[in-house]
Amino acid sequence: MDMAVIELSRLQFALTALYHFLFVPLTLGLSFLLVIMESLYVMTNRPVWRQVTRFWAKLFGINFVLGVATGITMEFQFGTNWAYYSHYVGDIFGAPLAIEGLMAFFLEATFVGLMFFGWDKMSKQAHLFVTFMVALGSNLSALWILIANGWMQHPAGAVFNPETMRMEVADFGAVLFNPVAQAKFVHTVSAGYVTASVFVLGVSAWFLLKGKWMPLARRSFTVAAAFGLASSLSVVVLGDESGYALTDNQKMKLAAIEAMWHTEPAPAGFAAFGIPSNVDRETHYEVKVPYVLGLIATRSLTGEVTGITELVDQxxxxxxSGIIAYDAVETLKTDAGNPAARAAFEENKANLGYALLLKRFVADPRKADAAAVDKAAWSTVPNVPAMFWVFRAMAGLGFFFVAFFAAAFYFATRRQFGRRWFLRIALLIIPLPWIAAELGWILAEIGRQPWAIEGVLPTFLAASDLSVAQLWTTIAGFTLLYGTLAIVEVRLMLESIRKGPEPIAEPGDADGPAPAGGYAPIAAE
Incomplete structure (x- = not known):
């Protein structure tokens, strides 16, 4: 396979996936913020909360439509760009995606129409139930997609069938309750809640700075501050849990994140700073915090975190072992009843994928020499400098959001909505949670390389037989289409924000001159 085709196929999927993920976090978080806001409307029966809910629901709807449109494209790419991947593991990978479409997406799509057009056609309680079902559908959709993605990271519950030459489900429960998938789901969903909270708080800050729609702005600010604080804390805690999951299931990814080239005595230290080098295979100017990595990764003072060099030896x-399994499979193709080949395959089948790594260097893995084996083993190491710095940027943003929402929650509980410096910060940092989310996906997907399916199928064997010209043409087409959609989406969002909420007539909550006592648009600090 031409490696240019492989890299361009990866680039195209990365571009469409990262673009799609611009909409997913906001959908996940806004859906439950709508549930909170509408619950307050139902409990208090105050029209201002209906106004708040409907305003943010309008922005949710714009984002939801773009998320659906960009997500459908990715489904087709598995067949167009990754044909052998679809053939080899489609029986397992396709099941969660099918369930997502049949259960979660249709649940979400059915109730979203009722949510937008049912305000005056059903009771408040019934409409709240509809809004909750939209939120549930959005998060269930994320669950099934992340089960599929988690299986790519840790292929539990599946076996290779030498008769069909494909991977097949052996234990769907293991696929469903995959520990990597569970950790990815809760971490990703919490990141979506943070994204929506920053968005709501930032837009509310703009209203407060402009002195517009103050009742909506104050209430939205308060809800977003509380929800964001809880969500940002959960992101940090669940990120720690994700690190713990890597210890057992993706040791090479963990070692690359820490640029740990050699195994250290337990408990390992955390590299606060360093300059990793793939050429020298060491980390220069390293500054370590003792014990921290060992505690995070193993939950103990005695657990060992294996280094990159030792993992390459493994x-x-x-x-x-994989070469033995590969030889057995070749024998079983022509002599399915061969007992010796069957026994050799059963003993070594878990490592068949590692033999396939050799196909990048030799046509027949059984003819590989020591140099080819060494190249294949070192190819299991992802881009260490990228992993090292992407993780630290993402983690740094995570801790920043905890501090930011703690301050926002303090100001909200003290009814101090006039802190101009903080409102400006809230407005300026709106892009940051999207940057953190994109960094998280980059970390997850770069860290899995060279595997399309960890330990099972190398990426360079998974792609379709396409030409470089075809890929550049489609990349250009997607870039043009998605760029146009991005402009449309941003303009619609900005126009909706500029227009503000629908008017209401409620004594004490109508926009106008603010009463004294801290409710002025921007009071003196």
């Missing part, structure tokens, strides 16, 4: 052993 990969060499797995490659040797």
């Amino acid at each position: 990969a060499k052993v797995k490659i040797g």
Whole structure:
């Protein structure tokens, strides 16, 4: 396979996935913020909360439509750009995606229409139930997609069938309750809640700075501050849980994130700073915090975090075992009843994927020499400098959001909505949670390389037989289309924000001169 085709196929999928993920976090978070806001309307029966809910629902709807449109494209790419991947693991990977479409997406799509057009056609309680079902559908959709993605990271519950030459489901429960998928789901959903909270708080800050729609702005600010604080804390805690999941299931990814080239005595230290080098295979100017990595990764003072070099040595052993499994499969193709080949396959089948890594260097893995084995083993190491710095940027943003929402919650509880410096910060940082979310996906997907399916199918074997010209044409087409959609979406969002909420007539909550006592648009600090 031409590696240019592989890299361009990866680039195209990365562009469409990262673009799609611009809409997903806001959908996840806004859906439950709408539930909170409408619950307050139902409990208090105050029209201002209806106004608040409907305003943010309008922005949710714009974002929801773009998310659906961009997500459908990705479904087709598995067949167009990754044909062998679809053939090899489609029986497992396709099941969660099918359930997502049949259960979660249709649930979400059915109730979203009722949510927008049912305000005056059903009771407040019934409409709140509809809004909750939209939120549930959005989060269930994320669950099934992340189960599929988690299986790519940790392929539990599946076996290779030498008769069909495909991976098949052996235990759907193991696929469903995959520990990597569970950690990814709760972490990703919490990140979506943070994204929506920053968005709501930032727009509310703009209203407060302009002195517009103050009742809506104050209430939205308060809800977003509380929800955002809880969500940002959960992101940090669940991120720690994700690190713990890597210890057992993706050791190479963990070692690359820490640029740990050699195993250290337990408990390992956390590299606060360093300059990793793929050429030298060491980290220069490293500054370590003792014990922290060992505590995070193993929850103990005695657990060991394996280094990159030692993991490469383990990969060499797995490659040797995989060659035996590969030879057995070739024998079983022509002599399905061969007992010796069947026994050899059963003993070594877990490492078959490691033999396939050799196909990048030799046509027949059984003819690989020591140099080819060494290259294949080192190919299991992802881009260490990228992993190292992407993780630290993402983690740094996570801790920043905790501090930011703690301050926002303090100001909201003290009814101090006139802190101009804080409102400006809230407005300026609106893009940051999207940056953090995109960094998280980059970390997850770069960290899995060279595997399309961890330990099972190398990425360079998964792609379709396409030409470089075809890929550049489609990349250009997607860039043009998605760029146009981005402009349309941003303009619609900005226009909706500029127009503000629908008017209401409620004594004490109508826009106009603010009463004294801290409710002025921007009071003196």
